[in-house]
Amino acid sequence: MTVITYREAVQKALADELRTDENVIFFGEDVAEAGGAFKVTPGLWEEFGPDRVRDTPISEQAIVGAALGSAITGLRPVAELMFADFIPVAMDQIVNQVAKYRYMSGGQFVIPLTIRSAQGGGAGFGTQHSQCAESWLMNFPGIKVVVPATPADMYGLLRGAIREDNPVYVLEHKALYNMKGEVPDDLQPMALGEARVVREGTDVTIVAIQMMLHRSLEAAEQLEKEGISCEVVDLRCMAPLDTATVLASIKKTNRLVIVEEAPHSSGWGGDIASLAADEGIYYLEAPVKRVNFGGSLIPYSPPLEDSAIPNVERIAHAIRSVII
Amino acid sequence: MTVITYREAVQKALADELRTDENVIFFGEDVAEAGGAFKVTPGLWEEFGPDRVRDTPISEQAIVGAALGSAITGLRPVAELMFADFIPVAMDQIVNQVAKYRYMSGGQFVIPLTIRSAQGGGAGFGTQHSQCAESWLMNFPGIKVVVPATPADMYGLLRGAIREDNPVYVLEHKALYNMKGEVPDDLQPMALGEARVVREGTDVTIVAIQMMLHRSLEAAEQLEKEGISCEVVDLRCMAPLDTATVLASIKKTNRLVIVEEAPHSSGWGGDIASLAADEGIYYLEAPVKRVNFGGSLIPYSPPLEDSAIPNVERIAHAIRSVII
Amino acid sequence: MTTIIPALPVNVRQTMLRQMLTIRQTENEIQGLFLANLVRGTTHLAVGQEACAVGTAAVLQDGDTVTCTYRGHHHALALGMTVKAMMAEMMGKASGACKGKGGSMHMTDASIGLLGANAIVGGQIPIAIGAGLTAQIKKTGAIAVTFFGDGTTNIGAFHESMNMAAIWKLPVLFICENNQYGEYSAVHKTTPITDLAIRADSYNMPGIIVDGQDAEAVYSVVKTSADRARAGEGPSFLELKTYRYQGHSRTDTGPYRPEGELEAWLKRDPIDILKNRMIDDGQLDDDEFAEMQHSAELEVHTALAWAKDEPFPTPEELLTDIYFEG
């Protein structure tokens, strides 16, 4: 059992997979010699060499295409798109090519491909560098989406993603890079698609991921003092989505609050709510609440950014509103 | 009152706006001399000339950028991206630039910009040419999204979109281009953001758009014979979303079925369901059902494509399931 | 067109000629199938561009890969896809190359190195970068060919891919079939240069203009560039000047063509060019050619009849092949 940061967990997972499987390669903008814009991948270029760990030009479409083409010809590529906000720059390659390639060919290809990006706000990077992208990818069957919230999950799920014989997009939250956590020395690659009840409770279910998960846990702490018992579910993987764990929790608590670091419309929160309104309808004893950006974008100004992103107080408020 | 096709309604709306406002320009791939890949825009180049109606190279990012740049410098551009499936090719310009441009600048720009695309399946165009795109755009505040289902709405909403002093994406459904309908000769540009109850009913609310709206209306016809009274709501505009009309209908019928021509995850159907599960929770007397692609993509093979896209029978089945 | 064209062995010439005849016959039948609504959506024919495909295919070896476009029937057949597999795919049948899931725009057969035909302009090009990357890292000696049209040289993915292939010295051949039109727009209306080959200079890459109607000219330039790529000297850009006899797609009749243009190109028909050269060289006579043509027709008609009777995929197929289930 060692304590490492979320950032170190990414590097360790990549290093371990590069070591285990010579077909694994890794490339992206300034990920090799410089060790990454967020200093997440130092040492890989030195250990695995310039053939397997490469810096690329600033060409996101070519980066994703290089990953797809190498994946269907025998390699197991991991590509980085620095900020998740750049996903739209390569969107066609990701959603029309990578996600559809196996299907269009009638199953001729196995696509062991992983793409990684840093996402999320709270650090003052402004409107074009602070978005969370998981919902952008979920309307496209064919690609799995992973959103780790702890160093251990980051390590286990990234290794699981690289081992996965399907395309996987791993979204790392910027604000968590410095978070420390215990990672068992013998931790194995994790299967994708399993949510986790991070905190048991009886009065209300809170569904969240990444930074919002940690803020939800804080809110749960506070509310415990008020006598409200919150069960907190970390989805961990958005596609495939572990609806069973969510439903079981709703069945137990009869109340649901969904916390998203994103605008309200066309996001995954709606799917969780629709799950509750369909299969979970007879469990519900209160309105299903969503805490998110509503209709706002992410401004640069620190106080404005803080007011855009759900904080502990807003989360606690929403929870109280379904208890009374 | 004249009867014209949905296709002709697009052409007429464009022609009328080009005639009314000399700042309106129109460009896209083969939209001018050839009159468009779907023969939607014939005659505009001839009438308004090569300066205002232009063919472009195959450069979707430059097309959208040209629209944004001309919109903030005094023109009122209408750009075409032939198939909505190509939106991902220009995704950055659409969601990171167009949608955010006013906000990032602190409100310095007015952006009277319209982009049009043909979307939807049912015609055998295959996996990369049959998608519906409205949900892809709705997670990005700053751009409005219009989805007309009839020739009259096509005409009125497209003119309304062009007149709108904000970015608007107008999605036209391929399968409706040949649909005929009455368009009042004095029909005015329509305001964006108003849903319409297309059919009144008492037992269940069906929310749908475009091709799914027409199939839902057929299902409603059938079910009437079985004694089930369906109220059918056409959203018409996805952003802004007219939640009041939807809620009023749920309040009336106490049951909700949502029909989407898209995969299940991260789509607008979830938002309608979450609206019902929140503000509408005390009206609901049955599970909220969604009819959509589930986790499938759109295959080419005719019988497979037919089975992917919700048909009258599947819609009727879902409705019955919430009535019993 | 500054390329010396060494004559190819008679057996290679015969193969190329046979393939061109089969391709043309197949394309003509497909147009009929589309009009009969047996092929749905859209279809894009390469009639007139046959030499681009067969001249390239004759150079390729096992392990080499190809990505191409919706206008890719000629490439699929030249690489060895059977007419049966293609015809069945055209009609969405279970026995089609892609189990009927791809259709006319997505003819794909990994077993012959055809990594996919793409319906997004430029979408296939970055994928070839990855195939070239595998060849380079695994030192397989294979090359990755990517075909695209003149209009596609104006899209971003083309530019990014050319640059990445060049900086990494990948074994990739960028083969542009300049058939003079992007959809309904003549190349000069969308592109401010006459010879697209010069775009290779932006990447310090050889850019070569080739007579796309002459299968042997195509072969010789592709061969030289392929050898160069296999030797680790990096990518090349080839501009094959060619012409599509049919419209862009579906029912397009090509009203935008200037008077006499098609007729002029018909005088340089790729089948005639090779056929006449073989006759001049005493390798072919009219009877033998008629026989070749006849057997091509027979093969295509047999395949067509067979494909029409093949079953559609079963409903379960809708949800298979989305993910590899292991």
Next chain:
Amino acid sequence: MTTIIPALPVNVRQTMLRQMLTIRQTENEIQGLFLANLVRGTTHLAVGQEACAVGTAAVLQDGDTVTCTYRGHHHALALGMTVKAMMAEMMGKASGACKGKGGSMHMTDASIGLLGANAIVGGQIPIAIGAGLTAQIKKTGAIAVTFFGDGTTNIGAFHESMNMAAIWKLPVLFICENNQYGEYSAVHKTTPITDLAIRADSYNMPGIIVDGQDAEAVYSVVKTSADRARAGEGPSFLELKTYRYQGHSRTDTGPYRPEGELEAWLKRDPIDILKNRMIDDGQLDDDEFAEMQHSAELEVHTALAWAKDEPFPTPEELLTDIYFEG
């Protein structure tokens, strides 16, 4: 660097020199603000690239427009943004150029033609196409300038925009500030050519190499290209060879720079070049220069002190400016 440089009138030289001093002073203060966490997220400085901005700005007229990048402070100041508006924006204050909503990467001021600084590499380039389109259609005689870096010439949006501007003969100037690095990568590691200017050939567009450290050289080439564009003769691509003294952003110190590289460029400092030329021409003496430097410092310090005390936006501002409410 084959350009004859006509001397500019003394008043123009004085303006350019003053602006360069203000820019440098401002950038140095911004670095301090970032380290003090008063500027959050990230910031990209243009110290060393001042001549690119002031030489271009001196050519521009009312109605001309500019789009640029996150590394755009020098452009904003050269175009006339006040140091106060910039400093306030840096700190996210309500009185900032963008009401604090944009920050360091999005310095924008439509009133001076600055249509936006973009944080997506290449994102600003297509937007300039639209500004050029308006100028052409409305016959305003205006030009649209778009600034970008060396690394940006490898992204798709650059290529598509160059082609569209050329085919439509738009009055657009593509100005590449080749500061030798894209983030931490030297240009030769990502781009297989030495002179990026040759990429203009792909679009049949003039491509000109300019000494980006010499404000007058920049002025003269931009002037020629601007006049050409205003005359309806179409776009030009200018490669300004320059260098950024600081790291790419934030706390980067530039460990990837070869020994002595920075020192060599410091010898060609844009401020020194113009200053010495003016001294040689008897237009400036050391006292006057010291005075200029002093007033620049004063302006920046005053603005900084003022901005620090300015209020943040009120909470309501979160939801304004998303849509124009009319």
